């Protein structure tokens with residue numbers, strides 16, 4: 326390890342891999358399920374936890390460890406743990422904290438599968454969840470009395486509501502609750518929640534950390550104690566491990582994380598500003614344009630934002646007329662995407678976490694601004710809006 330390097334700098338963290346001394350500039354892919362021992366004694370010492378040598382890839386693998394180390398450094402965490410998906414990271418983080426009789430306080434309008442996990446699986450285990458408007462500190466304080474976990478997602482990924490991490494996590498700590506936050510939208514380049522008092526950060530690494538839409542993965546970062554807890558009581562038994570190849574892809578993708586995030590930010594602000602001026606656009610929900618990027622908690626915007634089209638635009642024709650923006654879920658890759666709320670409205674009933682209940686109009690579309698030329702994206706949107714207007 327080169328100790329003279331500045332490991333607080335994201336560029337250094339992303340470019341270098343201190344773990345490997347053989348001179349390989351890219352860490353090798355340890356595509357192996359098990360690791361052998363040179364002697365009985367070495368095996369015994371390893372089982373006793375004295376060598377740090379890997380044993381079996383469900384529990385630990387050097388390639389996944391490179392990814393975990395980088396992510397921990399980026400988030401300013403003591404430790405991190407990779408998972409097979411963002412949902413495995415979310416369910417693992419929550420399950421490492423709750424037991425029967427506990428209560429979780431969750432912000433409204435979280436990622437839909439996180440909500441389904443809270444609603445479908447947790448009640449079977451005797452854990453209940455209350456949903457509160459994360460911007461209402463008084464309501465949050467009331468709900469947090471006696472709670473075990475505070476679950477945040479800031480900003481949320483359709484309506485971009487921001488929560489005050491420092492204030493809410495301080496209240497949670499006073500009440501003896503652990504704060505978990507989904508940081509997928511901002512990435513550690515634009516938001517580092519542990520510095521503001523959160524206890525565990527979760528990511529869908531399938532999004533910006535990967536950056537190339539070729540991986541489904543997740544990660545949890547936090548103190549050595551909390552991650553140790555996760556390693557002890559959740560990961561080995563639920564078994565949702567991060568595969569070595571996926572970790573290798575993540576390390577590769579993350580080399581350009583900071584560059585990509587700055588490019589997504591620049592382009593999305595330009596596209597959103599142009600859309601806000603468009604006569605057929607009723608409103609644009611974008612954290613920079615909304616003033617949510619305060620330079621303290623949130624220092625930038627990624628490429629994902631929403632807009633609402635006026636009644637003269639046929640949403641179906643608009644989506645079908647786009648060429649660079651492809652219809653698709655997820656986000657965080659190189660490509661631009663459009664996701665119409667109308668599809669969600671058609672399929673889902675009104676419910677406490679649904680787009681309908683949350684007042685997301687069927688005239689809303691969510692855009693992911695990818696890495697294509699900004700002007701080409703604006704031209705694509707402008708042309709599609711013109712073609713879809715009555």
Ligand SMILES: *Cc1c(COP(=O)(O)O)cnc(C)c1O
Pocket residue numbers: 410411412413436478482507509510528529530531532541542543655
């Ligand atoms: C995609 C997503 C998840 C789930 O991650 P997977 O990797 O798809 O399991 C969680 N939170 C947010 C905000 C997401 O966008």
